[in-house]
Amino acid sequence: MTEALCQGAPHGRGVGVPAAGTPLVLRGREVGRGPDGALRPVVMAIVNRTTDSFYAPARLTDDDAAIEAAHRAWAEGAQILDVGGVRAGVGPEVDAAQEIARVVPFVARVREEIPDLLVSVDTWRAAVAREAVAAGADLVNDTWAGHDPALVEVAGEAGVGVVCSHTGGAVPRTDPFRVEYPTVDRPGADPRDGLVDDVVATLRAAAARAVACGVPAGSVLVDPTHDFGKNTWHSLHLLRRTAALAGLGHPLLMALSRKDFVGETLGLPPDQRLSGTLAATSLAAWMGASVFRAHDVAATRQVLDMVAAVRDEAPPRAALRGLG
Structure with missing residues (x-):
């Protein structure tokens, strides 16, 4: 058996495999490039500095418990840590000062203790983003689609990354109610693709504004x-x-x-949604997604590595079977 047959073909997109995702670059560092030179999807671990997150194990208000979770996420293969100080959904009011107090000192501690772990701050407020970036955050995760238009300007001025999102016009901390998107009647199109058109147009415009504000194109996530x-x-x-x-x-x-669409699809509460989440993760990774925000780092990392191997973008860790 030849060496080429033992090792497999050169890595690259095979027949029928969707195009690879766009690499992420933060502060000039290409994220996800392994020691073997292969580029793999990135895991973004979650630490919520809140008392009311929908998934209880992610509620990490104690400083030592939160930093322990950050160390564990790094050890399990996360390359980004997403730190949030306000529950995304409906809940008690948290003003900017409270959010800063919950998030910024923790960002500084992560930067000091785990310097190679990139830090994201999950906020829609420019004032919070500014303080977090000054403390060492590398990415601003704006989950409320530019509700504060100055937020992307903060990212651009600092040269850090930004997440451009789509909420269909919803305002922060509101739940959807009878949301509708236009249908399409293009020949051969799925009528439901009106939603996709809306998302694509929104994200394209937001990404263009981010680049215009000074965010490097490779640091703009959609x-x-x-x-x-x-x-x-x-x-x-x-x-x-x-x-x-x-x-x-x-x-x-x-x-x-562990999101609600996973839970409603399977009829399961948040603590039982891991399998559904991993199924969705594998599909998205196969179709070219680059970064995955996850509560379960080790399981997500394994799924992404398996998908990368099937896509022929990374070799198996050990391929010994049948070669002895």
Whole structure:
């Protein structure tokens, strides 16, 4: 048996495999490039500095517990840590000063203790983003689609990354109610692709503004933002159309972890949604998503590595079977 047959073909996109995702670059560093030179999807771990996150294990208000979670995420293969100080959904009011107090000192501590772990701050407020970036954050995760238009300007001035999202016009901390998107009647098109058209147009415009504000193009992530301004049917359809979103030319973030569309599809509460999340993750990775926001780092990392191997973008860790 030849060496080429033992090792497999050179890595690259095989027949029938969707195009690879766009690499993410933060502060000049290409994220996800392994020691073997292969580029793999990136895991963004979640630490919520809140008492009311929808998934209880992510509620990490104790400083030591939160930093322990950050160390564990790094050890399990996360390359970005997303730190949030306000529950995304409806809940008690948290003003900017409270959010800064919850998030910024923790960002500084992560930067000091785990210097190679990139830090994202999940906020829609420019004032919070400014303080977090000054403390060492590398990315601003704007999950509310530019509700504060100055936020992207903060990212551009600092040269850090930004997440451009889609909420269908919803305002921060509101739940969707009877949300509708236009249908399409193009020949051969799925009528539900009106949603996809809206998401693509919104993300394209937001990404262009981010670049115009000084954010490097490779540091602009686009996120269809499942569940935000969408019902479960909408979120499932966006997952089917991942390839169209990956074709926008920016790294594609998928925040799928234990979300309501997974739970409603399977009829399960948040603590039982891991299998559904991983199924959705594998589909999105196959179709070109680049970054995955996840509560379950080790499991997500394994799924992404398996998909990368099937896509012929990374070799197996050990390929010994049948070669002895």
